[in-house]
Amino acid sequence: MYPQKAKKRRREQQLARLKEYIQHREPVAIQVEDDRTGMDLATLQRAFTNHLYYNQGKDRRFATLHDYYMALSRAVRDRLVQRRIATAQTYFEQDPKVVYYLSLEFLMGRQLSNNLVNVGLYEKARQMLQGAGLDLDDLIDQEAEPGLGNGGLGRLAACFLDSLATLEIPAIGYGIRYEFGIFHQAIQDGWQVEHPDKWLSFGNPWEMPRPDYRVEVKFGGRTLHYHDGEGRYRVTWIPEHTVLGTPYDVLVPGYHTNTVNTLRLWKAVASEEFDFQAFNAGDYIRAVADKTQSESISKVLYPNDNTPQGRRLRLEQQYFFVACALQDILRLYRRQHESFEAFSDKVAIQLNDTHPALAIAELMRLLIDESDLPWEQAWSITQNTFAYTNHTLLPESLERWPVSLLGRLLPRHLEIIYEINQRFLAQVEARYPGNDALAAQLSLIQEGPEKQVRMAHLACVGSHSINGVAELHSRLLREELLAGFYDLWPEKFSNKTNGVTPRRWLLLSNPRLAYLITEKLGRQWITHLDDLRRLENWADDPDFQHRWHQIKQDNKRDLAAYIAYHNGLEVDPESLFDIQVKRIHEYKRQVLNLLYILTLHQRLQRDPALDIVPRTFIFAGKAAPGYAMAKLIIKLITAVADQVNADPKVAGRLKVVFLADYSVSLGQLVYPAADLSEQISTAGKEASGTGNMKFAMNGALTIGTLDGANIEIRQAVGAENFFLFGLTAEQVAGLDHRGYAPMHYVHTHPELEAVLQSLMLGHYSPHQPHLFQPLMDTLLYRDEYKVLADYQAYLTCQEQVDRAFRDRPRWTRMSILNTARMGPFSSDRTIQDYARDIWAVQPVPIQLPPNLARAEPDPDRNGSQPEVKPAW
Numbered sequence: 001m002y003p004q005k006a007k008k009r010r011r012e013q014q015l016a017r018l019k020e021y022i023q024h025r026e027p028v029a030i031q032v033e034d035d036r037t038g039m040d041l042a043t044l045q046r047a048f049t050n051h052l053y054y055n056q057g058k059d060r061r062f063a064t065l066h067d068y069y070m071a072l073s074r075a076v077r078d079r080l081v082q083r084r085i086a087t088a089q090t091y092f093e094q095d096p097k098v099v100y101y102l103s104l105e106f107l108m109g110r111q112l113s114n115n116l117v118n119v120g121l122y123e124k125a126r127q128m129l130q131g132a133g134l135d136l137d138d139l140i141d142q143e144a145e146p147g148l149g150n151g152g153l154g155r156l157a158a159c160f161l162d163s164l165a166t167l168e169i170p171a172i173g174y175g176i177r178y179e180f181g182i183f184h185q186a187i188q189d190g191w192q193v194e195h196p197d198k199w200l201s202f203g204n205p206w207e208m209p210r211p212d213y214r215v216e217v218k219f220g221g222r223t224l225h226y227h228d229g230e231g232r233y234r235v236t237w238i239p240e241h242t243v244l245g246t247p248y249d250v251l252v253p254g255y256h257t258n259t260v261n262t263l264r265l266w267k268a269v270a271s272e273e274f275d276f277q278a279f280n281a282g283d284y285i286r287a288v289a290d291k292t293q294s295e296s297i298s299k300v301l302y303p304n305d306n307t308p309q310g311r312r313l314r315l316e317q318q319y320f321f322v323a324c325a326l327q328d329i330l331r332l333y334r335r336q337h338e339s340f341e342a343f344s345d346k347v348a349i350q351l352n353d354t355h356p357a358l359a360i361a362e363l364m365r366l367l368i369d370e371s372d373l374p375w376e377q378a379w380s381i382t383q384n385t386f387a388y389t390n391h392t393l394l395p396e397s398l399e400r401w402p403v404s405l406l407g408r409l410l411p412r413h414l415e416i417i418y419e420i421n422q423r424f425l426a427q428v429e430a431r432y433p434g435n436d437a438l439a440a441q442l443s444l445i446q447e448g449p450e451k452q453v454r455m456a457h458l459a460c461v462g463s464h465s466i467n468g469v470a471e472l473h474s475r476l477l478r479e480e481l482l483a484g485f486y487d488l489w490p491e492k493f494s495n496k497t498n499g500v501t502p503r504r505w506l507l508l509s510n511p512r513l514a515y516l517i518t519e520k521l522g523r524q525w526i527t528h529l530d531d532l533r534r535l536e537n538w539a540d541d542p543d544f545q546h547r548w549h550q551i552k553q554d555n556k557r558d559l560a561a562y563i564a565y566h567n568g569l570e571v572d573p574e575s576l577f578d579i580q581v582k583r584i585h586e587y588k589r590q591v592l593n594l595l596y597i598l599t600l601h602q603r604l605q606r607d608p609a610l611d612i613v614p615r616t617f618i619f620a621g622k623a624a625p626g627y628a629m630a631k632l633i634i635k636l637i638t639a640v641a642d643q644v645n646a647d648p649k650v651a652g653r654l655k656v657v658f659l660a661d662y663s664v665s666l667g668q669l670v671y672p673a674a675d676l677s678e679q680i681s682t683a684g685k686e687a688s689g690t691g692n693m694k695f696a697m698n699g700a701l702t703i704g705t706l707d708g709a710n711i712e713i714r715q716a717v718g719a720e721n722f723f724l725f726g727l728t729a730e731q732v733a734g735l736d737h738r739g740y741a742p743m744h745y746v747h748t749h750p751e752l753e754a755v756l757q758s759l760m761l762g763h764y765s766p767h768q769p770h771l772f773q774p775l776m777d778t779l780l781y782r783d784e785y786k787v788l789a790d791y792q793a794y795l796t797c798q799e800q801v802d803r804a805f806r807d808r809p810r811w812t813r814m815s816i817l818n819t820a821r822m823g824p825f826s827s828d829r830t831i832q833d834y835a836r837d838i839w840a841v842q843p844v845p846i847q848l849p850p851n852l853a854r855a856e857p858d859p860d861r862n863g864s865q866p867e868v869k870p871a872w
Helices: 002-024 041-054 065-094 111-119 122-131 136-138 153-166 276-280 289-298 307-336 358-372 377-384 401-410 411-431 438-441 455-462 471-481 483-488 502-508 509-521 529-538 542-567 591-608 628-645 663-674 691-697 711-715 729-737 743-749 751-762 773-781 789-808 808-819 829-841
Strands: 100-103 169-174 184-188 191-195 208-211 215-219 222-227 233-238 240-253 260-270 347-352 384-388 398-400 452-454 465-468 493-495 576-581 615-620 653-658 677-678 703-704
Touching: 041 122, 065 111, 065 122, 065 136, 065 240, 065 260, 100 153, 100 208, 100 240, 100 307, 100 703, 100 829, 111 122, 111 136, 111 240, 111 502, 122 136, 153 169, 153 240, 153 260, 153 347, 153 615, 153 829, 169 289, 191 411, 191 628, 215 307, 215 471, 215 542, 222 260, 233 358, 233 411, 240 289, 240 307, 260 289, 260 691, 289 307, 307 347, 307 401, 307 773, 347 358, 347 377, 347 529, 347 691, 358 377, 358 384, 358 455, 377 411, 377 493, 384 455, 398 401, 401 411, 401 452, 411 455, 411 483, 438 483, 452 455, 465 829, 471 483, 471 711, 471 743, 493 653, 502 509, 502 663, 502 711, 509 529, 509 542, 509 653, 529 691, 529 808, 542 653, 542 663, 542 808, 576 663, 591 615, 591 628, 591 751, 591 789, 615 663, 628 653, 653 829, 663 691, 677 691, 691 808, 703 711, 703 789, 703 808, 743 773, 751 773, 751 789, 789 808
Parallel strands: 100 169, 100 347, 169 260, 347 384, 384 465, 465 493, 576 615, 576 677, 615 653, 677 703
Antiparallel strands: 184 191, 208 240, 215 240, 222 233, 240 260, 398 452
């Protein structure tokens, strides 16, 4: 024990000396070179030139566009580092409560443009580059977008990090530094083909490796149970193998604040990268086998889990990143605290869906096995520290892990989960004596031929807060999916409707509209989105409507140019841009949209003189590699596009486009160009959605069901400014209860029958007549997502869209009011709700020393007419 006591005494002495230094230091302790921190044009130019020369090793004669991008990125990062150090110093001095956001996905988007906007250097960078004969948009386009997320979950996490920093709330995000993110999607012969996302091929100037914070992660092996010399019951985990987690920090600046928080991403590396003995024996493969196996953990986002190996790798990923995060959180806490008495007062851990739920068992292991805390104290700390956000109503999306797999990979955690479950079920028995059915329903262990651990149940039991992400979603959690837990702990449940950051999704994505808004309202709306409400004062003004409409048309021309370049298809910007961009999934009902397109197509074939509003239907989204039906839906979209776009009878009136490889950057081009936003998921299936918010924020009108956040968007913008159709969640449940018969709708709607018949006869796949039969069988004999039941209501609602679009003043007024009433859907509001109701955290303003430059308003993004060029 003596060496440990001596080490502890030295740490106490070091900490005391450091605190004494901080308390008595001069106001300016470190002089920082101005070229690293200065915000004026001349200083930025010097910094850019220096980085080009000394970091890239190039001058103007040899530099490529990528060299220029790297030089500018490093110059901007210097200014972030200055603020990050000030932020870290302030947090150390004040010791505030910190939010730790655990998410398997962070879909951050390109960093250069966002960081330039947030730090107030966008226009200065453009001017500086123009003076050198360069274009900022060309440099932005050099950035490889980090695809560290699959869709809404990862993008929400990114929006939250932006808002946390903008609101000056201490926070760290934790995730995985995937070597290959979400795949690049190509379309070959109409089918999705996946290619590796090599986003790190040319380096990442925005990350900072932190090998000194490396941690060890254990896997496999066995546990040893014994009593120590003092008679205490102890458990030691003896692993089969270990992996090292190396953190890489990405700096996250707030908008025009001095706060720079951190996204810490973990890379898996082998504890022994090279077996020299095996190499000398000629076994070159075995010499690097440990390296290959270990590094596969952080190799790919969401490996295909249709195989046992894929399922094991997914579980390894989930444990790896929470084990790294928890060890790091404890390290940060122990810098200033010797006991765990204040842990839940200083640490708030948010679980972004069930992927990080193993963190509950891991924290218990660290507290009882590594820190010698009694179970009761450790469990109290754990419950008061964790909060859980549920993001799905689909039972198949609530993760379950086979007990056999969990026991092989994480034997100690399975023991802890069984102990948690035993104590929890004792509570259930005390509350509801003899109710074995309820106990089985709530148990963390699902019985059956293959026992499974229910990760959502672990998250509910181990957290002090459980929230949904839209009013309907939260109600369905309370009443259906998690009803038993709500009966036990109603105080745990709340709603926190999602939001999106207006900095990326309006200010950066739609500079023309941002300029017009700023001209009328000033700059405050950028951080106080409720200010947009004042746009209602100009909703009926003819001149303002004209300018609003022209901005929309300019944005549509940008997207039309992108489509012409990438798809080789000319589309008419004067047509109605009807857009559905989201992950491809049956419940999101891209097929319902397609049935409407086919109905229009067949109507025009029967009557070429039919008067309809010309439409361009635009789809985008990726299908999970192992989701065969979603891939077939993409093939159907492209097959319909081939037939419709080549049909002279509909020329100039119907076009169908599939945009490949949808991403954050492509979204920044798509959302501002949309006239109509398709939010048509089956009621009761979508948790919230955030694409619906991005579209409406940019002035698109929504056609949608009463699902997810659509309900609250409709309430906010007004029912008269929203195109509503379809069954409610209660009506869907009623249909299922009575016995749903899809064929009834086929027989009662002749147009629907004709469309389905054309698909079954191969009219849209002449070389493979039966290609879409699996999709037809699903619709005709099961139709789980009520596509056929909502078909006629959808067609009727689309007729209302047609009439409204023909009346330009009415449509433009509706568009203005949609944007004006989007204040509640800022992620700033969402984070304020979390901070107040769940985390109990306060803002911590960061003050820079007087000699260091602060972020200043950027004219280009705050009030002067922007120069707009398509980034693609």
